Amino acid sequence: MAAENLLPREYGYVVLVLVFYCFLNLFMAFSVVKARKKYKVYFPTMYALESENKNAKLFNCVQRGHQNSLEMMPKFFMLMILGGIGYPLTCVALGSIYVISRYFYFTGYSTGDPHNRMKIGKFSFLAIIGLMICNILFGVKLVRG
Numbered sequence: 001m002a003a004e005n006l007l008p009r010e011y012g013y014v015v016l017v018l019v020f021y022c023f024l025n026l027f028m029a030f031s032v033v034k035a036r037k038k039y040k041v042y043f044p045t046m047y048a049l050e051s052e053n054k055n056a057k058l059f060n061c062v063q064r065g066h067q068n069s070l071e072m073m074p075k076f077f078m079l080m081i082l083g084g085i086g087y088p089l090t091c092v093a094l095g096s097i098y099v100i101s102r103y104f105y106f107t108g109y110s111t112g113d114p115h116n117r118m119k120i121g122k123f124s125f126l127a128i129i130g131l132m133i134c135n136i137l138f139g140v141k142l143v144r145g
Contacts, residue, residue: 007085010092014084017095018077024099025073028066028106035062035110058112065109065117069102072128079131086138091131098127 035041039059041048047063048056076098084091105121 008088010088011084013092014080014088014095017092017099018080021073021076021095021099021102024103024106025069027103028069031106031110032063032066035059061112061114062110064114065106068109069106072102072124075128076131079128079135083131083134083138086141087134091134094127094130094134098124098131101127 036043036059039048039053039055041053041056041059041063048059050056053059076095080091080095084095101121101123104119105117105124108116108119108121
């Protein structure tokens, strides 16, 4: 195949990390559905109001953990896809740190105490910065030829 001839062999690991994140996203989505049932927050309501639902904060923490991950997903995918061409193994390592720390970000947030999201989840932001650096280096390498 043409893509196999153009991309570094290690790029397959980049693809696997991205698919692993998709599974994490499914886990988070199912968790939100479960929280909707448990806390009686029905569609199309995005966030519960504390004046209407005594469990609003608990539901909103689950919802917000997933929503924040969705907001970050395009950046993560773009940085992995592009940076992985130039630095596949470095991006795989950083991407793996990102995915694992996003799991802890979500599960920490889902406790109902937003501070718990950062105990291990903070490393996802460091991984994003590392991926940004890989992309800058890759861009410079391309410009220089």
